[in-house]
Amino acid sequence: MNWLEIFQDPNTQWILLGSMLLGLSSGVIGSFAYLRKQSLMGDALAHAALPGVCIAFMITGTKSILYFLIGAAAAGVLATFLIGYITRNSRIKQDSALGIILTVFFGFGIVLLTQIQHGDSGNQSGLDKFLFGQAASMVQSDVYTMAIISVILVALSFLFFKEFKLLSFDPGFAKGIGLPIMLLDQFIMLLIVTAVVVGIQAVGVVLMAALLITPAVAARYWTEKLHIMVMLAGLFGALSGFAGTVISTMANNLPTGPLAVLSATAIFVFSVIFAPKRGVIAKSMMQLTAKRDYEKQYASQKMKEGSLYE
């Protein structure tokens, strides 16, 4: 298949649009998660959504993406609340609290999944697809849902940019000037939850976490300004979605999600090596010039004292 054919296929166009929007919005939201040291929250929420999806299916009996999203979002909100509650009220640290909620929710979800499997409603194959992600099976209405939600997410990040910025860098000051930081904190969580549940269906549970983390970390390498970082992360996310879809269409049988994640990883590795100031090359160049400057200075000083080779 050649390049032009790919872009002319309407089905591929939808998948392309869907994955790019997904990458864009998760990159933007992921930046705030990264700065608030909650990168693994995406991983935890992606797993914790499982029981919510199962319960939504058990109650409604239909495999509608809207009900799944509601169920997953409810489970995600409960999970973030529990993680926060455990961290605040006991000696358990955030990483352990995350791990506990992640595994227990997922384990409970699997119990529910086997119940559904053994129940009368029978066919749970749609649920599997929902969890492990199947970008290729996205239909037009799914892309519409994803597009609308992605646009809302990006718009909200834009509207609340100042508040999120303060919350990320100096929560104490934000509290001092009267911002409702608890509420804003929960609001960011809600945005992460939404990005995750939208993404699960396209790329699956584990890989959704990557789309939140990797573009944001890569963007951090290039800039010291938050607004540029957020824009770059969105751009990197969209690029990864684009590359993932194109490669998977050209190479038969390869799943889109993992390829999008690997594209994001490639951007990350490139940033680690080549970014100005923070990249590996720039850093070693800086060390080298610093060393040379010092040596020069040392030599000239010794020369003045007339004792270079003592």
Added chain:
Amino acid sequence: MNDMWIILIGILVAWSCSILGCFLVLRKMSMIGDAISHSVLPGIVIAFLFSGTRDSFIMMLGAAAIGLVTVFLIQMFQNSGVQSDASIGVVFTALFAIGVVLVSIFTRQVDLDLDCVLYGEIAYAPWDTIDFRGTNIGPKAIWGIGASFFLNVVVIGLFYKQFKLCSFDPALAAALGIPVAFFHYLLMGLVSISTVASFESVGAILVVGMIIVPAATAYLLTESLGKMIVISMIVGAISSIAGYYVAYLLDASIAGSMITVAGGIFFIVFLLSPTHGIIFKKWRRKKLISEIS
């Protein structure tokens, strides 16, 4: 008989994981278990392709090696200025993605069911037995997980003091001449081996759960590392036994039920622990306030 084997496998997994879990929880590295359990996937696939069998010792070593590579990469990015949680996230998701791509490329060559690897089906483990000189010596999983449990007990037992010091005060440990980095990678090697040994029969999620949940539960009950290890092993064993019967009653996933029971125990301890429980803490605070006023 099969019930007994399944429960025994569950208990061995729980013990093997929770010994290591105590150290990970104390060192704020709980999510390393999650990371390793996902990132060994490419290692397993590559080992499959090379050895052609599902149960070679080489496969376990290969996966354990990938586990160490994971830890090394995480450390490397952390040293170059990435936050620790983000560097865990970047590394394990990338390796997992490579694993999934490899599975879908070689899906005809290897008989590897992704769902099975992630969920695990402990219910089938007792049927997969090994023969030793013609006599049946029990399920393979018992021997694999038993061996990794034995290894953990021996290594942790031999270097208990060093591991303890490295967990609580790495700076002091380094000053005393203990090779901190060596013990770090030794511990991670044990985590990799236990994860891989348990993986095939019980799935990633039970492994990760058994690393974190019993250890965190024990952390709320005691102030001593030795007691913490014992308590976490007891919690793990209870979760396995009770989880099996819950699964039996509901006709549900055994691994899922075991971890759900472990979560239930954690929740009860979180509320009722005499020293760190929510209810006693609130009660003590109230008493203090009324005494003062």
